Amino acid sequence: MSNQIPIAEGLFSWPAAKPALLASRCKRCGIAAFPVASTCMACSGQDVEIEKLPSRGTLWTWTIQQFMPKTPYKSNETPESFIPYGVGYLELPGGVRVEGRLTENDPHKLQIGMEMDVVFEPYRTEDNGDEVINFFFRPVRSPQ
Amino acid sequence: MDVAIVGIGIHPFGRTPARSGLQQGAHAARLALQDAGVEWGDMQFAFGGSASAGSADALVNELGLTGIPFINVANGCATGGSSLIAAYNAIKSGQYDVGMVAGFDKHDRGAFNADPKELGIGDWYGEVGLMMTTQFFAMKIQKYMHDYAISHNTLAKVSEKAFINGSKNPNAWRTKPISVDEIIDSTMVSNPLTKFMFCSPAEGGVALILCRADHAKRYTDAPVYLKGATMKSRRFGSFEVFAPSQALQQVDGPTVDASNAAFEMAGVGPRDIDVMQLQDTEVGAEIMHMAENGFCEDGEQEALIQQGATHIGGSMPVNTDGGCLANGEPIGASGLRQVYENVLQLRGQAGDHQVPGDPTLAYTHVYGAPGISAITILQR
Ligand SMILES: [Zn+2]
Numbered sequence: 001m002s003n004q005i006p007i008a009e010g011l012f013s014w015p016a017a018k019p020a021l022l023a024s025r026c027k028r029c030g031i032a033a034f035p036v037a038s039t040c041m042a043c044s045g046q047d048v049e050i051e052k053l054p055s056r057g058t059l060w061t062w063t064i065q066q067f068m069p070k071t072p073y074k075s076n077e078t079p080e081s082f083i084p085y086g087v088g089y090l091e092l093p094g095g096v097r098v099e100g101r102l103t104e105n106d107p108h109k110l111q112i113g114m115e116m117d118v119v120f121e122p123y124r125t126e127d128n129g130d131e132v133i134n135f136f137f138r139p140v141r142s143p144q
Numbered sequence: 145m146d147v148a149i150v151g152i153g154i155h156p157f158g159r160t161p162a163r164s165g166l167q168q169g170a171h172a173a174r175l176a177l178q179d180a181g182v183e184w185g186d187m188q189f190a191f192g193g194s195a196s197a198g199s200a201d202a203l204v205n206e207l208g209l210t211g212i213p214f215i216n217v218a219n220g221c222a223t224g225g226s227s228l229i230a231a232y233n234a235i236k237s238g239q240y241d242v243g244m245v246a247g248f249d250k251h252d253r254g255a256f257n258a259d260p261k262e263l264g265i266g267d268w269y270g271e272v273g274l275m276m277t278t279q280f281f282a283m284k285i286q287k288y289m290h291d292y293a294i295s296h297n298t299l300a301k302v303s304e305k306a307f308i309n310g311s312k313n314p315n316a317w318r319t320k321p322i323s324v325d326e327i328i329d330s331t332m333v334s335n336p337l338t339k340f341m342f343c344s345p346a347e348g349g350v351a352l353i354l355c356r357a358d359h360a361k362r363y364t365d366a367p368v369y370l371k372g373a374t375m376k377s378r379r380f381g382s383f384e385v386f387a388p389s390q391a392l393q394q395v396d397g398p399t400v401d402a403s404n405a406a407f408e409m410a411g412v413g414p415r416d417i418d419v420m421q422l423q424d425t426e427v428g429a430e431i432m433h434m435a436e437n438g439f440c441e442d443g444e445q446e447a448l449i450q451q452g453a454t455h456i457g458g459s460m461p462v463n464t465d466g467g468c469l470a471n472g473e474p475i476g477a478s479g480l481r482q483v484y485e486n487v488l489q490l491r492g493q494a495g496d497h498q499v500p501g502d503p504t505l506a507y508t509h510v511y512g513a514p515g516i517s518a519i520t521i522l523q524r
Contacts, residue, residue: 007268007271007272008266011266011268031380035266035388035389042381042391060287061283061284061286061290062283062286062335063279063283063286063334064332064334064335065273065279066331066332066334066335067333069273069276071270072259072260072270072271072275073270073271073272073273074270074271075271075272075273085273087273087274087279087283088283089283089389089390096389097389097390097391097392098388099274099387099388099389099390100274101272112287112290134268134272
């Protein structure tokens with residue numbers, strides 16, 4: 001049986017029935033940050049609390065990574081099996097704009113302003129069989 | 145006390161397998177000394193930088209052991225600008241009368257390989273494939289094209305102009321003009337940017353001799369004065385490279401901040417500038433930097449570029465030596481290349497890439513990771 005582990009501790013709640021990205025919010029100025037940081041970059045305050053970010057937002061901007069990045073890129077792909085992937089910033093209302101990989105890599109199916117959900121899916125498999133879970137942004141529906 | 149540039153030297157950019165980065169720096173340094181009619185032993189101080197070609201202060205091993213205080217500067221793409229600011233202050237303070245600023249580099253082929261840990265970002269960021277400067281530039285221009293109606297054709301026209309200017313510059317790397325169609329049809333790197341819309345890591349060296357302005361005529365008949373030199377890092381809320389997240393409330397980036405400070409320092413405005421060298425890591429950067437540096441309003445670039453305004457004979461010539469797109473980007477030398485080009489322009493020595501009309505004020509701008517910018521304003 002394969003074990004599912006998050007790609008990094010503290011990035012999102014895991015394991016959880018409804019996993020969510022985790023942010024820190026500054027108690028002094030109210031600004032949220034992702035990933036969780038102990039110092040607020042807006043006001044240098046150090047009193048922060050951790051909260052779950054919304055699971056739906058709008059695509060602020062995007063691109064498609066067309067070639068396989070060099071190290072530190074770490075997937076199970078080879079240059080031959082590499083599949084171009086989408087990258088974008090998702091604007092999460094009341095929170096922050098989070099950068100992440102998109103589940104869609106067709107430029108004709110991506111539009112600034114479209115709605116997307118944050119989803120948690122296997123990204124790669126380690127040598128010991130562990131499945132590494134990462135967060136992705138998935139279109140709620142295809143644009144017209 | 146003003147500060148003058150009285151000597152300039154360059155090693156051609158591109159690929160020079162027979163010479164190390166340090167040797168390319170030394171080549172530029174010797175030409176700069178010769179241009180000012182001085183010897184290495186006359187230099188009272190030096191500031192210099194190299195990102196991938198060893199320590200800049202190793203130049204003393206090439207030029208001679210004179211006891212000179214040679215201080216290494218490491219500030220990414222702003223290395224040259226930061227060296228200039230340091231030299232400016234060293235002379236302005238009265239500590240020194242004359243000295244050198246040098247920058248050189250030699251990078252491997254392909255995109256720069258960034259390590260998240262060096263920037264305080266988790267390993268996951270690189271593992272999932274987000275540690276790519278190319279993605280940032282693509283996403284920034286993608287948003288800008290959406291907001292301000294910039295066309296793909298205009299993106300390609302920026303590259304086309306860069307390669308035309310490169311073909312007129314004997315020190316450039318890429319010296320063959322490439323058509324708009326060929327640029328648009330080249331391999332897609334990161335949508336909307338294709339291969340010929342990006343600059344590449346390269347090699348090269350530049351050196352400058354600076355002195356107190358009242359001594360300038362001892363060295364040259366055509367001194368160029370450093371009227372403004374500023375460097376800024378990002379404030380909270382600006383959209384920058386290598387950012388796992390960004391604030392909902394956006395503020396101006398370091399380019400806008402450094403530009404405003406430079407104009408204030410020089411006591412001039414964007415309309416006074418006759419020729420400008422703007423960071424063109426890729427075509428979108430050049431387009432957006434035109435507005436961020438105050439030379440036009442957001443969105444005006446579409447008409448300006450289509451009309452040819454940014455060409456050498458246009459109303460606002462940008463990157464007259466071919467910029468990073470035609471010269472490649474040796475990080476330690478890139479910002480100083482812009483200054484070298486502007487000194488040529490202000491002296492009227494730029495040959496085939498000389499802008500007409502005897503320019504008197506020239507502007508340089510660099511931008512780099514993780515959100516820094518440096519500006520200079522030169523006057524003859
Ligand atoms: Zn705060």
